[in-house]
Amino acid sequence: MNTKQTNEMQIEFDSKSENEGFARVAVAAFLTQLNPTVEEVADVKTAVSEAVTNSIIHGYEKKRGKIFIRCIMQEDEIVVSISDKGKGIADIKKAMEPLFTTKPELERSGMGFAFMEAFMDQVDVISEVGIGTTVTMKKKIENSSTFRVSGDELNG
Amino acid sequence: MNTKQTNEMQIEFDSKSENEGFARVAVAAFLTQLNPTVEEVADVKTAVSEAVTNSIIHGYEKKRGKIFIRCIMQEDEIVVSISDKGKGIADIKKAMEPLFTTKPELERSGMGFAFMEAFMDQVDVISEVGIGTTVTMKKKIENSSTFRVSGDELNG
Amino acid sequence: TGEVKRFLRDDGMIKVSRSLKEIANKVRITKDSLNGTLNREPTLEEIAQELNMEREDIVMALEAVGEVESLQKTIYQ
Ligand SMILES: Nc1ncnc2c1ncn2[C@@H]1O[C@H](COP(=O)(O)OP(=O)(O)O)[C@@H](O)[C@H]1O
Ligand SMILES: Nc1ncnc2c1ncn2[C@@H]1O[C@H](COP(=O)(O)OP(=O)(O)O)[C@@H](O)[C@H]1O
Ligand SMILES: [Mg+2]
Ligand SMILES: [Mg+2]
Numbered sequence: 448m449n450t451k452q453t454n455e456m457q458i459e460f461d462s463k464s465e466n467e468g469f470a471r472v473a474v475a476a477f478l479t480q481l482n483p484t485v486e487e488v489a490d491v492k493t494a495v496s497e498a499v500t501n502s503i504i505h506g507y508e509k510k511r512g513k514i515f516i517r518c519i520m521q522e523d524e525i526v527v528s529i530s531d532k533g534k535g536i537a538d539i540k541k542a543m544e545p546l547f548t549t550k551p552e553l554e555r556s557g558m559g560f561a562f563m564e565a566f567m568d569q570v571d572v573i574s575e576v577g578i579g580t581t582v583t584m585k586k587k588i589e590n591s592s593t594f595r596v597s598g599d600e601l602n603g
Numbered sequence: 604m605n606t607k608q609t610n611e612m613q614i615e616f617d618s619k620s621e622n623e624g625f626a627r628v629a630v631a632a633f634l635t636q637l638n639p640t641v642e643e644v645a646d647v648k649t650a651v652s653e654a655v656t657n658s659i660i661h662g663y664e665k666k667r668g669k670i671f672i673r674c675i676m677q678e679d680e681i682v683v684s685i686s687d688k689g690k691g692i693a694d695i696k697k698a699m700e701p702l703f704t705t706k707p708e709l710e711r712s713g714m715g716f717a718f719m720e721a722f723m724d725q726v727d728v729i730s731e732v733g734i735g736t737t738v739t740m741k742k743k744i745e746n747s748s749t750f751r752v753s754g755d756e757l758n759g
Numbered sequence: 760t761g762e763v764k765r766f767l768r769d770d771g772m773i774k775v776s777r778s779l780k781e782i783a784n785k786v787r788i789t790k791d792s793l794n795g796t797l798n799r800e801p802t803l804e805e806i807a808q809e810l811n812m813e814r815e816d817i818v819m820a821l822e823a824v825g826e827v828e829s830l831q832k833t834i835y836q
Contacts, residue, residue: 454619458629460612468815469612469633476628476819480621485778490764565764628822635814640800641790644818746802 454480458516462507462531470499470516477518478525481588490566491525491586497559498529498582504550506533506580523591528583535576543572610636614672618663618687620656626672627651633674634681637744646722647681647742653715654685654738660706662689662736679747686737692730699728779823785810786817 456477460466471492478491495516502514515530536542543564548557563570567584574580612633616622627648634647651672658670671686692698699720704713711718719726723740730736789809793801803814810817 454617454621456614456616456622456625458612458614461610463610465610465636466612466633468635468813469629472632472815472819473614473625473629476632476822477616477622477625479624479823624822628819631818631822632815635803635818638802638804638814640802641786641806641821642800644803644821648822 452522454520456518459513462503462510462512462514462533464500464503466514467496467499467503470514471495474516474518474527477520478588481520481523481525481591483588484590487586487588491527494563494566494570494584494586495527495529497562498584501559501582502529502531502533502580504553506531506535508534523589524585524587526583526585528581530579530581532579535578535580536572536574537576539572539574543570608678610676612674615669618659618666618668618670618689620659622670623652623655623659626655626670630672630674630683633676634744637676637679637681637747639744640746643742643744647683650719650722650726650740650742651683651685653718654740657715657738658685658687658689658736660709662687662691664690679745680741680743682739682741684737684739686735688735691732691734691736692728693732695728695730699726779820782810782812782816782820783824786820 454477458470458473460470474495475488475492478488483491499514499516503509506512506514512531512533515528517528517530519526541547543560544557545561546557550556560570560572563582563584567586569585571583572580573583610633614626614629616626630651631644631648634644639647655670655672659665662668662670668687668689671684673684673686675682697703699716700713701717702713706712716726716728719738719740723742725741727739728736729739786806789806790801793805793809797805803817807814807817
């Protein structure tokens with residue numbers, strides 16, 4: 448018997464930079480069920496922003512494609528996966544090194560993965576050239592009241 | 604040549620009442636791209652809440668299932684579809700009458716569709732018993748500045 | 760990792776977030792004052808610019824304090 452409480456959602460959206468804010472807030476709104484602190488919410492939002500921006504800029508290189516986010520909450524942990532079917536990463540280890548970038552003209556160059564690793568407990572990247580990239584990130588919420596009894600307090 | 608700017612997203616989540624808040628914020632966050640007023644945001648949130656609650660309570664009768672939301676923005680209009688694969692509605696016309704309810708024990712009984720129609724410009728329901736229900740709602744945003752010029756300001 | 764976060768925040772690369780309630784209060788005050796000067800409901804962008812925030816984050820803050828009360832206004836008035 449599995450007594451763990453889980454909850455799951457998936458989002459799919461166009462790879463347009465206007466959608467970065469939507470993606471970040473959608474994940475944050477889902478996360479509120481674990482009763483996170485303001486800082487924990489900010490951490491997850493930053494990490495999601497970086498991963499989504501990478502899919503838009505590097506994965507699809509600003510061409511239109513679909514970005515997929517999957518979120519699973521299990522007890523006091525959130526797992527967020529961000530995927531694209533874009534160009535993929537040839538050398539993942541190198542890509543994850545701080546300051547490494549293939550687009551030096553961008554702001555905060557080469558710090559996206561460093562941010563994700565700083566703000567989340569775990570970051571895993573799976574990628575294949577020509578197929579796409581999936582970034583999976585996990586974070587435990589410290590004072591999680593696990594799941595809320597109901598969502599009604601949102602109307603409070 | 605189609606010069607219309609569109610943007611699209613889809614969400615899928617478990618039919619748990621805790622997810623009602625998430626669904627409503629996700630749609631509202633997406634809608635912000637049309638630059639609505641706070642009132643217009645509240646209208647759409649209310650309509651989404653009612654439709655999602657119906658899928659949870661009537662469609663799946665609190666059993667676990669998946670709820671699907673699809674949002675399309677076209678120029679100054681948002682189209683939101685909320686679907687379930689639940690029990691369906693036998694008589695849609697009757698179901699949409701104000702005060703009609705098959706669960707009189709609930710609060711605000713029988714006013715869900717009336718709310719959706721009051722807050723949105725158009726509400727269409729497709730349903731089949733044993734298959735599921737899709738509610739499609741449209742709303743024009745009055746002062747819409749259509750789409751943001753670029754998402755770059757996000758990094759500002 | 761705590762140090763990295765602190766460095767990034769102190770560096771101003773990451774905006775330190777205020778509490779949702781605090782933001783929601785500011786949004787309400789700004790909305791009312793803009794309503795007065797513009798003589799119409801302000802758009803989210805107008806509020807966002809005033810507060811140096813993103814529109815999406817404003818929506819999230821409003822949710823936290825619950826503003827789904829337009830219901831009663833329209834239906835029962
Ligand atoms: N989704 C992706 N698809 C393809 N390449 C990616 C993706 N995400 C990251 N990369 C590669 O990894 C590098 C490092 O990413 P990151 O640390 O975010 O820095 P930056 O985005 O500033 O370049 C990028 O320059 C790019 O080459
Ligand atoms: N997604 C749905 N699946 C099945 N039945 C539904 C669904 N949505 C609405 N209904 C039916 O329509 C009726 C009216 O819905 P509504 O106006 O929201 O009032 P209430 O939810 O208070 O009953 C419900 O009582 C139910 O019988
Ligand atoms: Mg990056
Ligand atoms: Mg209802």
